Amino acid sequence: MEHVELFFKSVFVDNMVFAYFLGMCSYLAVSKKVSTAVGLGAAVIFVLTVTVPLNWLLDQYILQEGALTWLGPEYADYDLSFLSFILFIATIATMVQLVEIVVERFSPSLYNSLGIFLPLIAVNCAILGGSLFMQSREIETFGLALNYGFSSGIGWFLAILAIAAIREKIRYSNVPAPLRGLGITFIITGLMAIGFMSFGGMLTGGDDAASAAQEVETTSIEEGIDQEETAQAANLTTLKN
Structure with a gap:
């Protein structure tokens, strides 16, 4: 490829x-x-x-x-x-x-x-x-x-x-002098x-799509990690109280 x-x-x-x-x-x-x-x-x-x-x-x-x-x-x-x-x-x-x-x-x-x-x-x-x-x-x-x-x-x-x-x-065309x-x-x-x-868009489109998908996946993972950390912090606060 x-x-x-x-x-x-x-x-x-x-x-x-x-x-x-x-x-x-x-x-x-x-x-x-x-x-x-x-x-x-x-x-x-x-x-x-x-x-x-x-x-x-x-x-x-x-x-x-x-x-x-x-x-x-x-x-x-x-x-x-x-x-x-x-x-x-x-x-x-x-x-x-x-x-x-x-x-x-x-x-x-x-x-x-x-x-x-x-x-x-x-x-x-x-x-x-x-x-x-x-x-x-x-x-x-x-x-x-x-x-x-x-x-x-x-x-x-x-x-x-x-x-x-x-x-x-x-x-054989009538080009202006x-x-x-x-x-x-x-x-x-x-x-x-x-x-x-103009062929550049055709050849790089796949790469752009893959990069966008990877970026979305990375963002989702980061959000999941943040939510997990927030939940752990809430649990610790509850236990302390």
Whole structure:
């Protein structure tokens, strides 16, 4: 259940584009055609799915305070968290280089379409954001880290695919001249963000209901305890009299 909830929250509620507006440069620049958006989105899914769990391993076994205890008790006081940015970016750059080599080898047309934005995945805020959010939210297991990386990539992929499909259609629409291009794109992005954020109520409703039920139960127990204490005090007063 925890994996399912994390997946849907990462895709819809905590979407990298619509909730945090990360990766907007490539989101706006490479979303003019659906085919190009699909290629870049697939690359982002791959990079996030690989780098987030890899960086989780780095964080758990190297970077955190006391993470080096597996080397021996003398390393228990080491704290290498100040190296997080450097190691995370190094992991991301390595994976992006691998993706670039594969795309250039198997799909030269897609490689030419993506242009400079393919190597720029290495400095895409959404990619680094995935690893930093994983670290700040203290994701506990490798499986959850893998799930979070994959679902965050799916969310970014859906965002760029949706805006690319809409932008292809708006070419034939009568958009007011001042809003043509990025103007109408920003407006549509804002409206899509509102739509995606509305899923938050659906995903957190159960938690709210459970919390309310628990609060009612706790209140009832406290009231019962108060009544019992009052009755005991009354009995003691009667006995004294």
